[in-house]
Amino acid sequence: MYDQNHLLSQLSAAGAADDVFAIRPARPDMTYSGLFAGAEMMAATLVEAGLAPGDRVAVQVDKSLEAVQLYLATVMAGGVFLPLNTAYTVTELVYFLSDATPRVIVCDPARLTEFSDIGEGATVLTLAADGTGSLMDANAGAPFTAVPRNADDLAAILYTSGTTGRSKGAMLSHANLASNSTTLRDAWRFTSDDVLIHALPIFHTHGLFVATNVALLAGASVHFLPKFDADAIVTAMPNATALMGVPTFYTRLLDHPELTRETVSNMRLFVSGSAPLLVDTHEKWAARTGHRILERYGMTETNMNTSNPYEGDRRAGTVGLPLPGVELRIMSDGEQMPKGEIGVLEVRGPNVFQGYWQMPEKTAEELRPDGWFITGDQGFIDDRGYVTIVGRAKDMVITGGFNVYPKEVESLIDAIPGVRESAVIGVPHPDFGEAVVALVVREAGDISEADITNSLNGELARYKQPKQTLFLPELPRNTMGKVQKKALRETYADLFK
Ligand code: AMP
Numbered sequence: 394m395y396d397q398n399h400l401l402s403q404l405s406a407a408g409a410a411d412d413v414f415a416i417r418p419a420r421p422d423m424t425y426s427g428l429f430a431g432a433e434m435m436a437a438t439l440v441e442a443g444l445a446p447g448d449r450v451a452v453q454v455d456k457s458l459e460a461v462q463l464y465l466a467t468v469m470a471g472g473v474f475l476p477l478n479t480a481y482t483v484t485e486l487v488y489f490l491s492d493a494t495p496r497v498i499v500c501d502p503a504r505l506t507e508f509s510d511i512g513e514g515a516t517v518l519t520l521a522a523d524g525t526g527s528l529m530d531a532n533a534g535a536p537f538t539a540v541p542r543n544a545d546d547l548a549a550i551l552y553t554s555g556t557t558g559r560s561k562g563a564m565l566s567h568a569n570l571a572s573n574s575t576t577l578r579d580a581w582r583f584t585s586d587d588v589l590i591h592a593l594p595i596f597h598t599h600g601l602f603v604a605t606n607v608a609l610l611a612g613a614s615v616h617f618l619p620k621f622d623a624d625a626i627v628t629a630m631p632n633a634t635a636l637m638g639v640p641t642f643y644t645r646l647l648d649h650p651e652l653t654r655e656t657v658s659n660m661r662l663f664v665s666g667s668a669p670l671l672v673d674t675h676e677k678w679a680a681r682t683g684h685r686i687l688e689r690y691g692m693t694e695t696n697m698n699t700s701n702p703y704e705g706d707r708r709a710g711t712v713g714l715p716l717p718g719v720e721l722r723i724m725s726d727g728e729q730m731p732k733g734e735i736g737v738l739e740v741r742g743p744n745v746f747q748g749y750w751q752m753p754e755k756t757a758e759e760l761r762p763d764g765w766f767i768t769g770d771q772g773f774i775d776d777r778g779y780v781t782i783v784g785r786a787k788d789m790v791i792t793g794g795f796n797v798y799p800k801e802v803e804s805l806i807d808a809i810p811g812v813r814e815s816a817v818i819g820v821p822h823p824d825f826g827e828a829v830v831a832l833v834v835r836e837a838g839d840i841s842e843a844d845i846t847n848s849l850n851g852e853l854a855r856y857k858q859p860k861q862t863l864f865l866p867e868l869p870r871n872t873m874g875k876v877q878k879k880a881l882r883e884t885y886a887d888l889f890k
Contacts, residue, residue: 394536394539396539397541397542398542399568400548400570401465401539401542403571403610404610405425407585407611407612408428410425411426412425412612412614414428415461415614416615416616417458417616417618428458430536432462432469433537436466436537437537438531439467440537441531442497442518443496446471446472446546447472447546447547448497449472450473451477451489451515452464452475452477452498452520452596453477453478453479453498453501454500454521456595456600457520457619459529460520461595463499463528464605468542468567471540471541472496473547473548475550476595476597477489486507486508487511488560489552490511492562493750495512499517499518500518501521502519542567544566544567544568545567545747546567547567548567548570550562550563550564552693561749561755562752563694563749563750564748565747568743569743572744573697574696575610577603577697577700577716578611581607581664583608583610583635587608587614587635588614588634589607590636592638594620599639599667616629616632626646627649627652631658633660635662635663635664636660638663639665639667640667640669641668647674647678647681652682654681657684662687663682663687664686665688666689667874669782670709673808675688675710685709686707688700688707688711688712688713689712689713690713693746694759694768698721698740699714699719708779712772714779718742718743718744719741719744722738723739724737724767732775732776733773733775735773735783736772736773737786738771740768741766745760745764745766746760746766769785770784771785783801790817790818790819792822792825792827792856793824795857797857802849802858805849806848809840809848812833812840812845817830817831817832817859818830818832818878823889828888829857830862830863830885831863832862832865832868833845833865834865860889868881
Protein backbone atom coordinates (compact mmCIF):
# COMPACT_ATOMS: atom_id res chain seq x y z
CA MET A 394 0.00 0.00 0.00
CA TYR A 395 2.98 2.25 0.45
CA ASP A 396 4.86 1.21 -2.71
CA GLN A 397 4.63 4.58 -4.40
CA ASN A 398 5.92 6.53 -1.41
CA HIS A 399 9.73 6.54 -1.49
CA LEU A 400 10.47 6.84 2.23
CA LEU A 401 7.47 5.03 3.65
CA SER A 402 7.87 2.02 1.41
CA GLN A 403 11.30 1.54 2.99
CA LEU A 404 10.39 2.34 6.58
CA SER A 405 7.54 -0.18 6.48
CA ALA A 406 9.34 -2.99 4.68
CA ALA A 407 11.23 -4.76 7.47
CA GLY A 408 8.93 -4.98 10.49
CA ALA A 409 6.68 -8.04 10.55
CA ALA A 410 3.05 -7.12 11.33
CA ASP A 411 2.88 -8.95 14.66
CA ASP A 412 6.36 -8.00 15.84
CA VAL A 413 6.64 -5.48 18.61
CA PHE A 414 7.81 -2.07 17.43
CA ALA A 415 7.73 -0.36 20.81
CA ILE A 416 7.79 -1.22 24.48
CA ARG A 417 6.75 1.76 26.58
CA PRO A 418 6.28 2.47 30.27
CA ALA A 419 2.77 1.98 31.70
CA ARG A 420 1.12 1.41 28.32
CA PRO A 421 0.72 -1.69 26.15
CA ASP A 422 3.39 -2.62 23.62
CA MET A 423 2.77 -1.45 20.09
CA THR A 424 3.17 -3.83 17.15
CA TYR A 425 4.31 -2.84 13.68
CA SER A 426 0.79 -3.32 12.35
CA GLY A 427 -0.57 -1.13 15.16
CA LEU A 428 2.01 1.53 14.40
CA PHE A 429 1.09 1.78 10.72
CA ALA A 430 -2.67 1.34 11.23
CA GLY A 431 -2.63 4.31 13.61
CA ALA A 432 -0.54 6.31 11.15
CA GLU A 433 -3.07 5.58 8.40
CA MET A 434 -5.89 6.95 10.52
CA MET A 435 -3.91 10.08 11.22
CA ALA A 436 -3.01 10.44 7.53
CA ALA A 437 -6.72 10.37 6.67
CA THR A 438 -7.35 13.01 9.33
CA LEU A 439 -4.60 15.24 7.94
CA VAL A 440 -6.02 15.01 4.43
CA GLU A 441 -9.48 15.77 5.76
CA ALA A 442 -8.01 18.84 7.45
CA GLY A 443 -6.96 20.05 4.00
CA LEU A 444 -3.40 18.74 3.73
CA ALA A 445 -2.22 18.55 0.12
CA PRO A 446 1.06 17.02 -1.05
CA GLY A 447 3.97 19.31 -0.11
CA ASP A 448 2.05 21.04 2.70
CA ARG A 449 3.75 21.38 6.08
CA VAL A 450 2.51 19.80 9.30
CA ALA A 451 4.01 21.76 12.21
CA VAL A 452 4.18 19.74 15.40
CA GLN A 453 5.03 20.85 18.93
CA VAL A 454 4.11 18.01 21.27
CA ASP A 455 5.64 15.95 24.03
CA LYS A 456 7.39 12.78 23.02
CA SER A 457 4.98 9.88 22.46
CA LEU A 458 4.52 6.97 20.07
CA GLU A 459 1.55 8.85 18.66
CA ALA A 460 3.98 11.63 17.71
CA VAL A 461 6.06 9.03 15.83
CA GLN A 462 2.86 7.91 14.09
CA LEU A 463 2.15 11.52 13.19
CA TYR A 464 5.55 11.73 11.49
CA LEU A 465 4.76 8.57 9.49
CA ALA A 466 1.24 9.86 8.78
CA THR A 467 2.54 13.13 7.41
CA VAL A 468 4.92 11.34 5.06
CA MET A 469 2.12 8.93 4.11
CA ALA A 470 -0.19 11.84 3.25
CA GLY A 471 2.54 13.41 1.08
CA GLY A 472 3.16 16.20 3.57
CA VAL A 473 6.30 17.68 5.07
CA PHE A 474 6.89 16.97 8.76
CA LEU A 475 8.05 19.97 10.77
CA PRO A 476 8.82 19.13 14.39
CA LEU A 477 9.39 21.99 16.82
CA ASN A 478 11.39 21.88 20.04
CA THR A 479 9.01 21.74 23.00
CA ALA A 480 11.05 24.48 24.69
CA TYR A 481 10.18 27.14 22.06
CA THR A 482 8.35 30.19 23.35
CA VAL A 483 5.41 31.87 21.61
CA THR A 484 7.68 34.55 20.11
CA GLU A 485 9.86 31.87 18.54
CA LEU A 486 6.82 29.93 17.35
CA VAL A 487 5.40 33.02 15.62
CA TYR A 488 8.56 33.15 13.51
CA PHE A 489 8.53 29.43 12.64
CA LEU A 490 4.85 29.40 11.75
CA SER A 491 4.98 32.53 9.61
CA ASP A 492 8.08 31.18 7.86
CA ALA A 493 6.80 27.67 7.27
CA THR A 494 3.07 28.47 6.74
CA PRO A 495 1.84 25.01 7.78
CA ARG A 496 -1.57 23.73 6.67
CA VAL A 497 -1.96 21.73 9.88
CA ILE A 498 -0.56 22.40 13.35
CA VAL A 499 -0.56 19.74 16.06
CA CYS A 500 0.12 21.00 19.59
CA ASP A 501 -0.32 20.07 23.21
CA PRO A 502 -3.93 20.65 24.37
CA ALA A 503 -2.60 23.17 26.92
CA ARG A 504 -1.34 25.40 24.09
CA LEU A 505 -4.42 25.21 21.86
CA THR A 506 -5.47 28.83 22.42
CA GLU A 507 -1.99 30.20 21.77
CA PHE A 508 -1.62 28.21 18.56
CA SER A 509 -5.13 29.09 17.40
CA ASP A 510 -4.15 32.78 17.79
CA ILE A 511 -0.87 32.51 15.89
CA GLY A 512 -1.74 29.71 13.48
CA GLU A 513 -2.84 32.00 10.61
CA GLY A 514 -5.42 29.87 8.89
CA ALA A 515 -3.92 26.46 9.69
CA THR A 516 -6.11 23.75 11.14
CA VAL A 517 -4.99 23.24 14.74
CA LEU A 518 -5.28 19.74 16.24
CA THR A 519 -4.08 18.56 19.63
CA LEU A 520 -2.06 15.63 20.93
CA ALA A 521 -1.14 15.14 24.59
CA ALA A 522 1.72 13.13 26.04
CA ASP A 523 -0.69 10.31 26.94
CA GLY A 524 -1.78 9.96 23.31
CA THR A 525 -5.16 11.70 23.62
CA GLY A 526 -6.32 14.80 21.75
CA SER A 527 -8.39 15.99 18.82
CA LEU A 528 -5.94 14.39 16.37
CA MET A 529 -7.03 11.03 17.75
CA ASP A 530 -10.74 11.85 18.07
CA ALA A 531 -11.11 12.84 14.45
CA ASN A 532 -11.12 9.25 13.32
CA ALA A 533 -11.38 9.50 9.56
CA GLY A 534 -10.79 5.79 9.15
CA ALA A 535 -8.18 3.44 7.69
CA PRO A 536 -6.99 1.93 5.41
CA PHE A 537 -5.29 4.83 3.74
CA THR A 538 -3.37 4.45 0.51
CA ALA A 539 -0.11 6.38 0.77
CA VAL A 540 0.20 9.43 -1.47
CA PRO A 541 2.87 8.76 -4.12
CA ARG A 542 6.11 10.62 -3.42
CA ASN A 543 9.43 10.55 -5.23
CA ALA A 544 12.98 10.42 -3.92
CA ASP A 545 13.43 14.18 -4.37
CA ASP A 546 10.17 15.26 -2.71
CA LEU A 547 10.46 16.83 0.72
CA ALA A 548 9.67 14.67 3.74
CA ALA A 549 10.69 17.05 6.53
CA ILE A 550 11.88 20.50 7.43
CA LEU A 551 13.95 20.77 10.59
CA TYR A 552 14.89 24.18 11.89
CA THR A 553 18.54 24.53 12.87
CA SER A 554 19.28 25.80 16.34
CA GLY A 555 20.09 29.28 15.00
CA THR A 556 23.11 30.09 17.11
CA THR A 557 24.05 32.75 14.56
CA GLY A 558 20.99 34.79 13.69
CA ARG A 559 17.67 33.39 12.56
CA SER A 560 16.94 29.68 12.57
CA LYS A 561 16.94 28.18 9.11
CA GLY A 562 14.62 25.43 7.93
CA ALA A 563 16.68 22.55 6.52
CA MET A 564 14.71 20.84 3.74
CA LEU A 565 15.19 17.06 3.77
CA SER A 566 13.98 14.87 0.94
CA HIS A 567 12.64 11.32 1.06
CA ALA A 568 15.94 10.08 -0.36
CA ASN A 569 18.05 12.12 2.09
CA LEU A 570 16.39 10.34 5.01
CA ALA A 571 16.00 6.88 3.49
CA SER A 572 19.55 6.67 2.17
CA ASN A 573 21.23 7.85 5.37
CA SER A 574 19.23 5.61 7.67
CA THR A 575 19.89 2.60 5.43
CA THR A 576 23.61 3.39 5.52
CA LEU A 577 23.54 3.61 9.33
CA ARG A 578 21.50 0.44 9.73
CA ASP A 579 24.09 -1.46 7.73
CA ALA A 580 27.13 0.27 9.22
CA TRP A 581 25.93 -0.43 12.78
CA ARG A 582 24.55 -3.90 11.95
CA PHE A 583 20.95 -3.31 13.05
CA THR A 584 18.59 -6.26 12.50
CA SER A 585 15.14 -7.34 13.64
CA ASP A 586 16.83 -8.93 16.68
CA ASP A 587 17.75 -5.53 18.06
CA VAL A 588 16.03 -3.70 20.88
CA LEU A 589 17.09 -0.06 20.90
CA ILE A 590 16.72 2.12 23.99
CA HIS A 591 15.15 5.31 22.61
CA ALA A 592 15.43 8.13 25.14
CA LEU A 593 16.22 11.04 22.78
CA PRO A 594 13.78 13.82 21.91
CA ILE A 595 12.04 13.34 18.56
CA PHE A 596 12.06 16.96 17.40
CA HIS A 597 15.74 16.62 16.47
CA THR A 598 17.55 14.68 13.74
CA HIS A 599 19.20 12.33 16.25
CA GLY A 600 16.05 10.93 17.90
CA LEU A 601 13.73 11.29 14.93
CA PHE A 602 15.84 10.09 12.03
CA VAL A 603 18.90 8.32 13.37
CA ALA A 604 17.15 6.37 16.14
CA THR A 605 13.60 5.96 14.82
CA ASN A 606 14.32 5.41 11.12
CA VAL A 607 17.17 3.00 11.77
CA ALA A 608 14.97 0.90 14.07
CA LEU A 609 12.13 0.87 11.51
CA LEU A 610 14.41 0.04 8.60
CA ALA A 611 15.79 -2.91 10.54
CA GLY A 612 12.41 -4.13 11.77
CA ALA A 613 13.83 -3.77 15.28
CA SER A 614 12.05 -2.93 18.55
CA VAL A 615 12.52 0.15 20.68
CA HIS A 616 12.26 0.75 24.42
CA PHE A 617 10.47 4.03 23.98
CA LEU A 618 11.17 6.34 26.93
CA PRO A 619 9.58 9.81 27.16
CA LYS A 620 12.91 11.38 28.09
CA PHE A 621 16.35 10.65 29.49
CA ASP A 622 16.01 8.83 32.79
CA ALA A 623 19.12 6.99 34.05
CA ASP A 624 17.07 4.60 36.21
CA ALA A 625 14.77 3.67 33.33
CA ILE A 626 17.68 3.13 30.96
CA VAL A 627 19.60 0.94 33.40
CA THR A 628 16.40 -1.05 34.02
CA ALA A 629 15.86 -1.51 30.28
CA MET A 630 19.44 -2.58 29.50
CA PRO A 631 19.17 -6.31 30.38
CA ASN A 632 16.42 -6.63 27.75
CA ALA A 633 17.96 -4.32 25.17
CA THR A 634 20.82 -4.49 22.69
CA ALA A 635 21.66 -0.89 21.79
CA LEU A 636 21.55 2.68 23.08
CA MET A 637 21.84 5.91 21.13
CA GLY A 638 22.60 8.98 23.17
CA VAL A 639 24.23 12.36 23.47
CA PRO A 640 27.41 12.56 25.58
CA THR A 641 25.53 13.71 28.68
CA PHE A 642 23.62 10.40 28.66
CA TYR A 643 26.90 8.61 29.14
CA THR A 644 28.33 10.92 31.80
CA ARG A 645 25.10 10.66 33.79
CA LEU A 646 24.87 6.90 33.39
CA LEU A 647 28.41 6.61 34.72
CA ASP A 648 27.11 8.14 37.95
CA HIS A 649 24.58 5.31 38.27
CA PRO A 650 25.66 2.62 40.75
CA GLU A 651 23.86 -0.14 38.83
CA LEU A 652 25.79 0.41 35.61
CA THR A 653 27.86 -2.77 35.68
CA ARG A 654 29.21 -5.32 33.23
CA GLU A 655 26.38 -7.59 34.24
CA THR A 656 23.71 -4.94 33.54
CA VAL A 657 25.05 -4.42 30.01
CA SER A 658 25.73 -8.08 29.23
CA ASN A 659 22.93 -8.18 26.64
CA MET A 660 23.95 -4.87 25.02
CA ARG A 661 26.01 -4.90 21.83
CA LEU A 662 26.27 -1.20 20.91
CA PHE A 663 26.47 2.25 22.47
CA VAL A 664 26.37 5.17 20.03
CA SER A 665 27.14 8.79 20.89
CA GLY A 666 26.75 11.97 18.88
CA SER A 667 25.35 15.50 18.53
CA ALA A 668 28.14 16.92 20.70
CA PRO A 669 31.74 15.92 21.41
CA LEU A 670 32.27 12.94 23.68
CA LEU A 671 35.10 13.53 26.13
CA VAL A 672 37.99 11.07 25.88
CA ASP A 673 37.64 10.67 29.63
CA THR A 674 34.00 9.55 29.28
CA HIS A 675 34.96 7.09 26.54
CA GLU A 676 37.68 5.58 28.73
CA LYS A 677 35.60 5.42 31.88
CA TRP A 678 32.78 3.76 29.94
CA ALA A 679 35.17 1.15 28.52
CA ALA A 680 36.64 0.43 31.94
CA ARG A 681 33.22 0.12 33.57
CA THR A 682 31.27 -1.78 30.90
CA GLY A 683 33.84 -3.34 28.59
CA HIS A 684 32.25 -1.49 25.65
CA ARG A 685 33.87 1.19 23.53
CA ILE A 686 31.31 3.86 22.70
CA LEU A 687 30.90 4.34 18.95
CA GLU A 688 31.03 8.08 18.23
CA ARG A 689 29.55 9.50 15.06
CA TYR A 690 29.16 13.00 13.61
CA GLY A 691 26.34 14.65 11.75
CA MET A 692 24.08 17.63 11.62
CA THR A 693 20.52 18.64 10.80
CA GLU A 694 21.41 19.64 7.23
CA THR A 695 23.37 16.53 6.33
CA ASN A 696 22.10 13.69 8.50
CA MET A 697 25.11 11.59 9.56
CA ASN A 698 28.48 12.07 7.87
CA THR A 699 31.07 10.00 9.71
CA SER A 700 31.14 7.13 12.15
CA ASN A 701 33.71 5.15 14.03
CA PRO A 702 33.77 1.59 12.72
CA TYR A 703 31.53 -1.15 14.05
CA GLU A 704 34.34 -3.61 13.60
CA GLY A 705 37.76 -2.10 14.01
CA ASP A 706 39.33 0.66 16.00
CA ARG A 707 36.91 3.09 17.68
CA ARG A 708 39.19 6.00 18.42
CA ALA A 709 38.26 8.22 21.35
CA GLY A 710 38.27 11.92 20.49
CA THR A 711 37.61 11.25 16.80
CA VAL A 712 34.31 10.97 14.96
CA GLY A 713 35.57 8.16 12.76
CA LEU A 714 35.56 7.73 9.01
CA PRO A 715 33.23 9.08 6.31
CA LEU A 716 30.19 6.80 5.99
CA PRO A 717 29.84 4.80 2.75
CA GLY A 718 28.62 7.13 -0.01
CA VAL A 719 29.59 10.30 1.89
CA GLU A 720 32.51 12.37 0.59
CA LEU A 721 34.34 14.59 3.05
CA ARG A 722 37.09 17.16 2.52
CA ILE A 723 38.86 19.82 4.57
CA MET A 724 39.04 23.28 3.00
CA SER A 725 40.87 26.48 3.90
CA ASP A 726 41.01 29.65 1.77
CA GLY A 727 39.63 27.77 -1.22
CA GLU A 728 42.29 25.04 -1.02
CA GLN A 729 41.85 21.42 -0.02
CA MET A 730 44.00 20.73 3.05
CA PRO A 731 46.38 17.77 3.26
CA LYS A 732 46.12 15.14 6.01
CA GLY A 733 46.63 16.54 9.48
CA GLU A 734 45.84 20.18 8.64
CA ILE A 735 42.88 22.02 10.07
CA GLY A 736 40.20 23.58 7.91
CA VAL A 737 36.43 23.64 7.44
CA LEU A 738 34.75 20.30 6.78
CA GLU A 739 32.71 20.02 3.61
CA VAL A 740 30.52 17.02 2.79
CA ARG A 741 28.76 15.73 -0.29
CA GLY A 742 26.45 12.77 -0.78
CA PRO A 743 22.85 11.58 -0.91
CA ASN A 744 22.53 12.58 2.75
CA VAL A 745 23.00 16.31 2.09
CA PHE A 746 19.81 18.40 2.30
CA GLN A 747 18.00 20.30 -0.44
CA GLY A 748 18.70 23.80 0.91
CA TYR A 749 17.17 26.19 3.42
CA TRP A 750 13.44 26.77 3.23
CA GLN A 751 12.78 30.08 1.47
CA MET A 752 16.35 31.28 1.95
CA PRO A 753 18.05 30.97 -1.45
CA GLU A 754 20.88 33.35 -0.47
CA LYS A 755 21.73 31.38 2.68
CA THR A 756 21.55 28.16 0.68
CA ALA A 757 23.94 29.58 -1.92
CA GLU A 758 26.38 30.63 0.84
CA GLU A 759 26.61 27.16 2.34
CA LEU A 760 25.72 24.67 -0.38
CA ARG A 761 27.99 24.80 -3.43
CA PRO A 762 26.46 24.24 -6.89
CA ASP A 763 28.47 21.00 -7.23
CA GLY A 764 26.83 19.59 -4.09
CA TRP A 765 29.49 20.24 -1.43
CA PHE A 766 27.97 21.52 1.81
CA ILE A 767 30.11 23.83 3.95
CA THR A 768 29.43 22.49 7.43
CA GLY A 769 30.95 25.32 9.46
CA ASP A 770 32.74 22.72 11.58
CA GLN A 771 36.53 22.81 11.70
CA GLY A 772 38.60 19.69 11.86
CA PHE A 773 41.25 17.52 10.27
CA ILE A 774 41.73 14.04 8.85
CA ASP A 775 44.57 11.93 10.23
CA ASP A 776 46.85 9.44 8.44
CA ARG A 777 44.35 6.65 8.90
CA GLY A 778 41.44 8.70 7.56
CA TYR A 779 39.79 9.38 10.93
CA VAL A 780 38.15 12.77 11.30
CA THR A 781 38.61 14.96 14.38
CA ILE A 782 36.33 17.95 14.97
CA VAL A 783 38.06 20.87 16.66
CA GLY A 784 34.99 23.12 16.97
CA ARG A 785 32.64 25.34 15.04
CA ALA A 786 34.45 27.85 12.80
CA LYS A 787 32.64 30.64 14.59
CA ASP A 788 33.99 29.39 17.94
CA MET A 789 37.62 29.68 16.82
CA VAL A 790 39.47 32.33 18.81
CA ILE A 791 41.75 34.83 17.07
CA THR A 792 44.05 36.37 19.64
CA GLY A 793 46.81 38.77 18.65
CA GLY A 794 46.37 37.52 15.07
CA PHE A 795 46.84 33.85 15.98
CA ASN A 796 44.18 31.15 15.61
CA VAL A 797 43.36 29.11 18.67
CA TYR A 798 41.17 26.01 18.29
CA PRO A 799 39.21 25.55 21.52
CA LYS A 800 39.32 21.75 21.41
CA GLU A 801 43.13 21.69 21.64
CA VAL A 802 43.10 23.77 24.82
CA GLU A 803 40.04 22.01 26.26
CA SER A 804 41.60 18.56 25.76
CA LEU A 805 44.69 19.56 27.71
CA ILE A 806 42.70 21.17 30.51
CA ASP A 807 40.33 18.18 30.70
CA ALA A 808 43.32 15.88 31.18
CA ILE A 809 44.49 17.75 34.32
CA PRO A 810 43.61 15.79 37.47
CA GLY A 811 40.81 17.52 39.35
CA VAL A 812 39.11 18.84 36.19
CA ARG A 813 35.77 17.38 35.15
CA GLU A 814 35.41 19.34 31.91
CA SER A 815 36.04 22.72 30.33
CA ALA A 816 34.91 25.13 27.66
CA VAL A 817 37.28 27.53 25.97
CA ILE A 818 35.93 30.71 24.39
CA GLY A 819 37.21 33.98 22.97
CA VAL A 820 36.03 37.27 24.45
CA PRO A 821 36.82 40.85 23.37
CA HIS A 822 40.17 42.13 24.61
CA PRO A 823 41.55 45.68 24.16
CA ASP A 824 45.08 44.55 23.14
CA PHE A 825 44.64 41.15 21.57
CA GLY A 826 41.30 41.59 19.82
CA GLU A 827 40.12 38.43 21.53
CA ALA A 828 41.44 36.71 24.63
CA VAL A 829 41.28 33.00 25.41
CA VAL A 830 39.13 32.33 28.47
CA ALA A 831 38.63 28.91 30.06
CA LEU A 832 35.50 27.96 31.98
CA VAL A 833 36.30 24.94 34.09
CA VAL A 834 34.16 22.53 36.07
CA ARG A 835 36.03 20.92 38.97
CA GLU A 836 35.87 17.17 39.53
CA ALA A 837 36.46 17.25 43.26
CA GLY A 838 38.90 19.13 45.43
CA ASP A 839 39.96 22.69 44.90
CA ILE A 840 42.14 22.91 41.82
CA SER A 841 43.04 26.56 41.23
CA GLU A 842 43.70 28.83 38.27
CA ALA A 843 47.42 28.68 39.09
CA ASP A 844 47.35 24.85 38.97
CA ILE A 845 45.86 24.99 35.51
CA THR A 846 48.32 27.60 34.27
CA ASN A 847 51.23 25.55 35.66
CA SER A 848 50.01 22.42 33.92
CA LEU A 849 49.61 24.18 30.58
CA ASN A 850 53.06 25.84 30.69
CA GLY A 851 55.36 23.76 28.56
CA GLU A 852 52.44 21.97 26.89
CA LEU A 853 50.85 24.85 25.04
CA ALA A 854 52.19 27.97 23.32
CA ARG A 855 51.68 31.00 25.52
CA TYR A 856 49.19 32.67 23.14
CA LYS A 857 46.90 29.61 23.34
CA GLN A 858 46.83 29.63 27.13
CA PRO A 859 43.81 31.16 28.86
CA LYS A 860 44.26 34.79 29.88
CA GLN A 861 41.79 33.96 32.59
CA THR A 862 40.31 30.78 34.01
CA LEU A 863 36.98 30.81 35.81
CA PHE A 864 35.31 27.98 37.68
CA LEU A 865 31.65 27.07 37.18
CA PRO A 866 29.49 24.43 38.86
CA GLU A 867 28.46 23.20 35.40
CA LEU A 868 28.56 24.24 31.75
CA PRO A 869 25.37 25.56 30.12
CA ARG A 870 24.02 22.96 27.68
CA ASN A 871 20.99 22.66 25.42
CA THR A 872 18.73 19.61 25.32
CA MET A 873 21.05 17.85 22.87
CA GLY A 874 23.97 18.22 25.28
CA LYS A 875 25.76 20.93 23.30
CA VAL A 876 27.70 23.46 25.35
CA GLN A 877 26.19 26.89 24.72
CA LYS A 878 29.32 28.82 23.78
CA LYS A 879 27.37 31.78 22.46
CA ALA A 880 25.72 32.23 25.86
CA LEU A 881 29.12 31.95 27.57
CA ARG A 882 30.63 34.56 25.24
CA GLU A 883 27.75 36.91 26.07
CA THR A 884 28.11 36.34 29.81
CA TYR A 885 31.84 37.07 29.79
CA ALA A 886 31.89 39.73 27.06
CA ASP A 887 33.03 42.45 29.48
CA LEU A 888 35.71 40.48 31.28
CA PHE A 889 38.57 42.60 29.90
CA LYS A 890 36.80 45.91 29.44
P1 AMP B 1 22.59 19.72 14.93
O1 AMP B 1 22.28 20.31 13.61
O2 AMP B 1 21.77 20.29 16.05
O3 AMP B 1 22.53 18.23 14.90
O4 AMP B 1 24.09 20.13 15.30
C1 AMP B 1 25.12 19.72 14.45
C2 AMP B 1 26.45 20.11 15.03
O5 AMP B 1 26.71 19.37 16.22
C3 AMP B 1 27.58 19.78 14.12
O6 AMP B 1 27.74 20.74 13.10
C4 AMP B 1 28.75 19.71 15.09
O7 AMP B 1 29.23 21.01 15.38
C5 AMP B 1 28.11 19.14 16.34
N1 AMP B 1 28.34 17.69 16.45
C6 AMP B 1 27.53 16.69 16.12
N2 AMP B 1 28.09 15.49 16.41
C7 AMP B 1 29.30 15.76 16.94
C8 AMP B 1 30.38 14.98 17.45
N3 AMP B 1 30.31 13.65 17.51
N4 AMP B 1 31.49 15.63 17.90
C9 AMP B 1 31.57 16.97 17.86
N5 AMP B 1 30.59 17.77 17.42
C10 AMP B 1 29.47 17.17 16.97
